[in-house]
Amino acid sequence: MPTPDRTSLDEIVAAARELLELGDLTMQAVAERVGVQAPSLYKRVRSRDELVRMVADATLAELGLIEGDIYAVASAFRAFAHQRPAAFRLVMGGGVTASPHAIVAASQPILRAAGALAGAQNELVAARTFTAWANGFIAMELNSGFNLAGPVDDAWQYGLDRLVAAISAS
Amino acid sequence: MPTPDRTSLDEIVAAARELLELGDLTMQAVAERVGVQAPSLYKRVRSRDELVRMVADATLAELGLIEGDIYAVASAFRAFAHQRPAAFRLVMGGGVTASPHAIVAASQPILRAAGALAGAQNELVAARTFTAWANGFIAMELNSGFNLAGPVDDAWQYGLDRLVAAISAS
């Protein structure tokens, strides 16, 4: 005699994403949010690690929706990181290997914007350089790490302008 | 009647640094390495979090010893990250706030190298741009994240050359 479903994978991942930002991504907390006991989660998720990977994939999918030129992409990227710092850290530095598909999807906006600047043959390498700088800058900023004094927004603008100049096709 | 010391803070931090790279930085594992029971660690360390912060500080102190021009600093930095990926992630993305003193010490090599390129008045902002790019590049590399196909070393060299050109005083 089947019992009716009391939750779903989507609901579980959504709860996990919220709890990640609250610094409390435990199976117990997820279970409580979706109205179920912790062991029941294992009907839909193989392990906590798999759930974390799903959160990373969902985050990357969202980043893949960004549109615009390199300035638009850069500021949307940074805004996202400020709104969801834990998710940003997860996909960025967090030692979590997201699915290849999610990684490719997330790369599209930057590839397009970088290709427009650097030309098709330098698209990939330009996108990498830009992504590395943006990710690194934001990571430092979120960490308040390498906390050299001075206005952060100016440093962002300086770096962005220099990067654009350096990457643009002669 | 005092018992003789069976370990020391230095030994504990050293053990923690090794275990961090092994992905097993638990109080139990540290205690076992230094030949003591886990509760005894709390005589020298307030909490596991404090121990992790000490590991971060020790890592930053080591990075502060790097010398040379921007190419030397960049490759020493990258080599360190490859040898001690977990420590790099910790100081880079890991949501751990290292002590201000350790952060300043770690920044010196890059400030010097960037200042030589960009001139004194742009030293700070140039160092930030360079550090952001290098940190971001290495983080992506360690993650095998943003895993766009192509030779990684070429992308590193391309980015480094472009960065140097972009930062150099006209």
Added chain:
DNA sequence: ACCTGAACACCGTTCAAGT
């Protein structure tokens, strides 16, 4: 003063038993 064993709260996970 440092060390230990016992204990506590918490966490991820398994599993038999319910419906």
Added chain:
DNA sequence: ACCTGAACACCGTTCAAGT
């Protein structure tokens, strides 16, 4: 087929009792 309570191993931390 999904859900639950009970249980297990593990982890960080506290504390009274030993020397």
